[in-house]
Amino acid sequence: MNVIETPLPGVLVIEPRVFSDQRGFFLETYHRQRYTASGIDEIFVQDNHSRSAHGTLRGLHFQLKSPQGKLVRVSAGEVFDVAVDIRRGSPYFGQWFGEYLSGENNKQMYVPPGFAHGFCVLSETADFMYKCSDFYDPTDEQGVAWDDPALAIDWPIDQPILSKKDAALPKMSELMDCLPRFAMSQV
């Protein structure tokens, strides 16, 4: 597997090794020893799968009381996946990184706790699968507006399909008091 660092320290792109033959292909999507050795040493406790139609945008989401590290991939279709550093005091506060993930390129992205996460769907539909390092807590759902000008994320779509919740998410400027703090140990 190939692990690629991104301009956002802690956010990684992983290219698993793919074994192809006349039947199709095989790849390992997670391996505790190998991923820990690559810096992804979270204990994952929950796996999720969402399917979305073309033009859907889910995000930007995060949890505060139980922040989740996420190892994300697309099993079918294509998305543009985005991580945003929302840790107050981080040298990268407010910066984002995006990567195209697809059932063709088999790429994964690791989004550490303390980052907001979201994606938009470029294919007819997209099956989005991800591992989380803490449990979902419906009382702890937080988010920031996908189109916050302070983030200026270069989404490859406009006028996305949004949930009512996502369409009403606040801007970073409205969240400052409650955003997580950057810890020097995370450098």
Ligand SMILES: Cc1cn([C@H]2C[C@H](O)[C@@H](COP(=O)(O)OP(=O)(O)O[C@H]3O[C@H](C)C(=O)[C@H](O)[C@H]3O)O2)c(=O)[nH]c1=O
């Ligand atoms: C996230 C989640 C949701 N749900 C239930 C709650 C709702 O009744 C339904 C749809 O939830 P929601 O619209 O919040 O799903 P997404 O918009 O895909 O949310 C996710 O989207 C972005 C991209 C993320 O990074 C997060 O993992 C997560 O916030 O599933 C659960 O039962 N468990 C869960 O872990």
